[in-house]
Structures are given as structure tokens and as C-alpha cells.
Amino acid sequence: MPKPLSFFRSFFSKILLLVFLAGCGGNSEKSIGNSNQKVELSKITVTDDLGRKLQVPENPKRIMALSAAMTEMLFAVVLDSMIVGRTQVCNYPEAAKKKTVINSYPVDLEGLLALKPEIVFTEDGITPMETAAKIEQLGIPVYFQRYDKVADIFRGLNDIGKIMHREVAAKKLTDSLQTELNAIENEVKTHELKRALVIINTDPIYVYGRNTLMTDKLEKAGGENALKEVFPQQSPQLTREYVLQLNPGFIFGISKEQNETLFRLYPELQKVDAYKNKRIFVLNDDLASRPSPRVVESIREIRNYLQK
Known part of the structure; x- marks a missing residue:
């Protein structure tokens, strides 16, 4: 008698284990909609x-x-x-x-x-x-x-x-961030938009194009991108003659050395309003170039310079 009882216990234990595993396997996949895809x-x-x-x-x-x-x-x-x-x-x-x-x-x-x-x-x-x-x-x-x-x-x-x-x-x-941005935009609503050119590189001259995040940041800071033309490239190359025609009221670079190099390489650019009115400023490169949660900090930096 002990042996048959032991056999049945073992048999039913295996059956229960199989049922359990089958139940677990049933939760590993699901159908999407009415299709048979799993x-x-x-x-x-x-x-x-x-x-x-x-x-x-x-x-x-x-x-x-x-x-x-x-x-x-x-x-x-x-x-x-x-x-x-x-x-x-x-x-x-x-x-x-x-x-x-x-x-x-x-x-x-x-x-x-x-x-x-x-x-x-x-x-x-x-x-x-x-x-x-x-x-x-x-x-x-x-x-x-x-x-x-x-x-x-x-x-x-x-x-x-x-x-x-x-x-x-x-x-x-x-x-x-939206609350902070709203406060900045409310401050600059009554001010005249100020035309700014943001330089990325000086030799040759590359700038932030019209179709970039920088354009939106400038506008929210109370300014506008001096570059009106939309180029295929987000960072187009400009000639010195083109920059002279733009005549930006503000020029932003990403370092003091870069700004100094710009006017040393192209002394004729000293004729633009930004140079004549001493509105050449340096932006924090990380804030300017990165679309990050610090975007409002970047806009605030631009806004502070545009108020000078």
C-alpha cells in the first residue's frame, strides 16, 4: 500500500506543476485588437x-x-x-x-x-x-x-x-519652466524686437539659421533672428558682404576670443550697428547649443543682453 500511495502523490504533484506552468505561460503574451498578432x-x-x-x-x-x-x-x-x-x-x-x-x-x-x-x-x-x-x-x-x-x-x-x-x-x-517662460515673455511684450545674429564659427562664418531653435529663443527673449532668409542648412555659411547687408543690432558669439577673431578677420564688419553700439556679447555655449531643460535659462541670458 505505501508504494501505490507514493506513486499517486507523485503523479498528482506533476499534474499540478504542469497546470501552474501553463497558467504562468498564458500571461507572457497578449493579442492586439481583434487580430491574431501577439x-x-x-x-x-x-x-x-x-x-x-x-x-x-x-x-x-x-x-x-x-x-x-x-x-x-x-x-x-x-x-x-x-x-x-x-x-x-x-x-x-x-x-x-x-x-x-x-x-x-x-x-x-x-x-x-x-x-x-x-x-x-x-x-x-x-x-x-x-x-x-x-x-x-x-x-x-x-x-x-x-x-x-x-x-x-x-x-x-x-x-x-x-x-x-x-x-x-x-x-x-x-x-x-512654462511659468518662468511666461514671465519672461510678459516682460518683453512691449519692447521693440531687436535684430541679433548668433555666430557659431568665424572662419568661415557660420550662424544659427532661421529654421532653428535659436530663432524661437531669440523671439521669446524679445529679439529676432537678423537672418531672414531660410537656407537648406540649419547653420548656413555667410559671406562678410552678406553680414554687412544684414547689419545686425546685436552679435552673439560663444567666446570672447571668437568675437575678437571675427572682427580681426573681417575688419569691414566694424561698420555694423552691433559693433558701433558695442553690442557684441558672449553666450554660454552649452546653453546656446543644447536643447535642454536649461532652455529658459538660455532665453533669460539672451533677454538680459538684449536689454543693454
Whole structure:
């Protein structure tokens, strides 16, 4: 009798185990709509700013960015512990400097893979599509954001919040930034728009074009981009003759040395109003060039110079 009883106990135990495993397996996938298509519950589909549909983890815990601006965006919204690395140019916030460095020019694919990020965030125009394709071949989705207006930065922060389940933190941040921005815009509404040219490089002369975030920042600061023509390039090259015709009332550079070099190389530019009225100023390069949560700080810096 003991042996048959032992046999039945063993048999029913195996049956119960099989039922349990079958039940667990039933939760590993789900149907979408009325179709027979099935996806893993741990994945969701998101669309980035370039219109690319990506499969990303439903609850990502390990992420990083391949642009300095995107690194600032991530640190502003998600928990520090979720960010596993940074690039060699990511220097803000201070906490970013403690993260493992992954070279981005060219991207260190082996180092990136070793960090095991579940999503890589980047910025349109910073990471080539060929590089993104190589990263995605490693099984890591690459999420692009694009910023043409200040509002795009706020939207981008909220999009990160949705993906990372940090919606409340993202909205609190963007609401605060919007309030600060509204205050600046209300201050400059009654002032005459001041024409400014923002120099990126001096030899040859490259400037922020009309179709850039800088144009929107200048307008919100109470100014306007002195460059009216829209070029195919976001940062067009201009001749000295063209700059003379623009005759900007303000010229912004990214360093004192750059501004001095501009007028040393092209002394005829001393005829423009900006030079004659001593309205040649230096912008913080990181604030000027990065579409980041510090965008309002950048606008405030421009506004302060335009009031001089």
C-alpha cells in the first residue's frame, strides 16, 4: 500500500506543476485588437519624433543618451540610478560626470553593449541613422527626439516621462519652466524686437539659421533672428558682404576670443550697428547649443543682453 500511495502523490504533484506552468505561460503574451498578432507583455510600441515605431520595454530600468542635451533631459526627469552611462561631451548636471563614459564619435558599440541599456535616447542631427541602425542590431532601441521650438523641449520631457513612468515629475518640471517662460515673455511684450545674429564659427562664418531653435529663443527673449532668409542648412555659411547687408543690432558669439577673431578677420564688419553700439556679447555655449531643460535659462541670458 505505501508504494501505490507514493506513486499517486507523485503523479498528482506533476499534474499540478504542469497546470501552474501553463497558467504562468498564458500571461507572457497578449493579442492586439481583434487580430491574431501577439506581443510580449513586457514590450510596448512607441513612436519617436522621426516617426519611427520602436518596441521598448514596458518598464525600462537602464537607459542612457548619446547627446549632451538628451543626457540633461534624462537627468531632469528620471531617477539617477536608471541612467547607466554618458558620452564624452556630457558634462551637466554634476551627477552625469560620475557615469561611465561611452565614446560617441564614433560610438563605442562594445562599451555600450556592456552597459546593457534597454533604451538609448538621442537627438536628431547628433546621431547618424547608420549608427542608430548598428545599435539596434544589438537589440537596443534608439529613440530620437527633435527640437525646432521651445515647446518641443517641453513635449520631449513629457514624452520621456511617459516612457519611463515619470509623468508626474516631468509635468511638474515643464509646468515650472512654462511659468518662468511666461514671465519672461510678459516682460518683453512691449519692447521693440531687436535684430541679433548668433555666430557659431568665424572662419568661415557660420550662424544659427532661421529654421532653428535659436530663432524661437531669440523671439521669446524679445529679439529676432537678423537672418531672414531660410537656407537648406540649419547653420548656413555667410559671406562678410552678406553680414554687412544684414547689419545686425546685436552679435552673439560663444567666446570672447571668437568675437575678437571675427572682427580681426573681417575688419569691414566694424561698420555694423552691433559693433558701433558695442553690442557684441558672449553666450554660454552649452546653453546656446543644447536643447535642454536649461532652455529658459538660455532665453533669460539672451533677454538680459538684449536689454543693454
